[in-house]
Amino acid sequence: MTTETAHDLPVDERLGILTAEYVVGLNIFRDIAAAVRDTFGGRSETMQRGLREAREAALDDLRAQAVQLGADAVVAVDLDYSEISGGGKSMLFLVASGTAVKLSQV
Template sequence: MSDRVILTTSSHLEGYRVTEHIDIVSAECVFGMNVLKDMFSSFRDFFGGRNKSSQDALREARVACLNELRREAESMGANAVVAVDLDYSEISGGGKSMLFLVATGTAVKVAKA
């Protein structure tokens, strides 16, 4: 994973200028929610309160997907991705639950202004 690729949800980066728009870039990640997390999540839904295991799974998914977005952008020759958007979905059925996360943005080359 490259730390050299800057990510931002903004359409611009303060102190940088976009020198080239490369292409739309995306990363798709699917994560299984294990049975224990699902069971404890059900209890938490019933009794109320925050669900730490689900929050941790969402955080883990976000970090992994953004790292994948960086790799994709770098493979295109970009050093930044602007207008990053994250979309979360849950896929469930057959007693299984999966978290689906898509990160998209515009891969660009930037230079210090």
């Protein structure tokens, strides 16, 4: 779930906002592969793997934080991706955020 307005998610208490940051370097090989794909079209599997890796790591971090708080779920999850580049290097930066909640016991 990415929203707490779902009818089957009885939120009882909001415990707080969680954030997780993940930064991965896009080495020269990824940069070259992306440039080739940009020029000739198609999907860059290398870049997709990097995005998937970042997303999974950030969501794992949110889950771990939720467990530490005693939360039952994390709702309203938002993923924001950015690229940071300079000095001939580029990095992928991902921030994941969501609200840790306790659910009503049925």
